[in-house]
Amino acid sequence: MNLHSFLWEYGEKVPGYDIRVINEREARAAAGILGTLGMIVIFVGIGFNHIIVARVYLAFLFLDFTARMISPNYAPSMLLGKFVVQNQKPEYVGAMQKRFAWTLGWLISLPMLWWFVIHWDINFYKVLICVLCLVLTFLESAFSICVGCMIYKAITKDDPQHCPGGVCEIRQKEPIQMFNPVQKAITALTMVGLIVGTYLFLAYEEPKTFFGEFLHETVLTETQLQKEKDAAYQKEMEAEFGDDDF
Known part of the structure; x- marks a missing residue:
């Protein structure tokens, strides 16, 4: 993989799409898996005072986001998500905004690697960073809300294509979406x-x-x-x- 392909050939080329994309169903499933594991880690850590589970999970989280930045095809959680939703019709979204969002996830996981894996030093505010990760994974898995994609749009000043849930397209709400x-x-x-x-x-x-x-x-x-x-x-x-x- 050369530098050009690493920077600009991220994601998959799918007929009918003029940009590279990824399967949002796999991404949402992966977010749900990471969020569920994170909640289990918190309950086990608090209930049984076993810090080893937190260390293993956060090390896995860091490695997973590192793999996502390089290629989501080899990220463990994405592969688990792919396995779960392999019989569902793909929902394609733009790859670059998702890569940006996962890069933000990697940046969040980096200090946690030092605080909780390499050098255990816990306090409430550092735990809030972990909670932030869980909130972001919950928003993506439950509601298909990609906060990183929103930040990407704000920074680039360019409307991304093929956003999760079709939120990039300008359209009127369907009747079923309206509230009486x-x-x-x-x-x-x-x-x-x-x-x-x-x-x-x-x-x-x-x-x-x-x-x-x-x-x-x-x-x-x-x-x-x-x-x-x-x-x-x-x-x-x-x-x-x-x-x-x-």
Whole structure:
């Protein structure tokens, strides 16, 4: 592979498409596989305190994105995704914007390789980087939303061709995509319920882990935190001295 082919002949040449493309179905399946594995790693790591699973997963993630930048045909997760969706009709999308998105994924995985694989040094903000990766893989696998492709469009100032879900094409929504008033109300109530429910859980349930404690403190105001500390102190005093009068 020479430099020209590496830079400009990325993806597959498919009849009927004037640019090189990749199969979006394989990409979405691969994103779902990486996201699922990431969630398992988080649960196992927190629940059983096994950091080795995180190290293996993040090393795999780095190698996988490295392979994607060179050729998605040999990236492990893409091959697994290809195996899963091999009987589905391909959905072709432009290869260059996907390569740009995967390059961003590689850049995100690079510091994680140092923090968690080579030199274990964990804190909340570094964990947020991992969470960001999971969010991006979820958006791609569940909704076919490629954030990196959007950034690519903003940087190049050029409309990419054949975007996931056909979002690049200027078109009117089909009737089935429209919301009637009842659907709008249900959607809005569901979103509000999710946000309020999450806040109430984080604010009023007793945290059990370091991560949960950080989130708990994040959603509270300074006044609420001080009130909570005062109540905890009062509870400790009552437990120590009881109701004895001096």
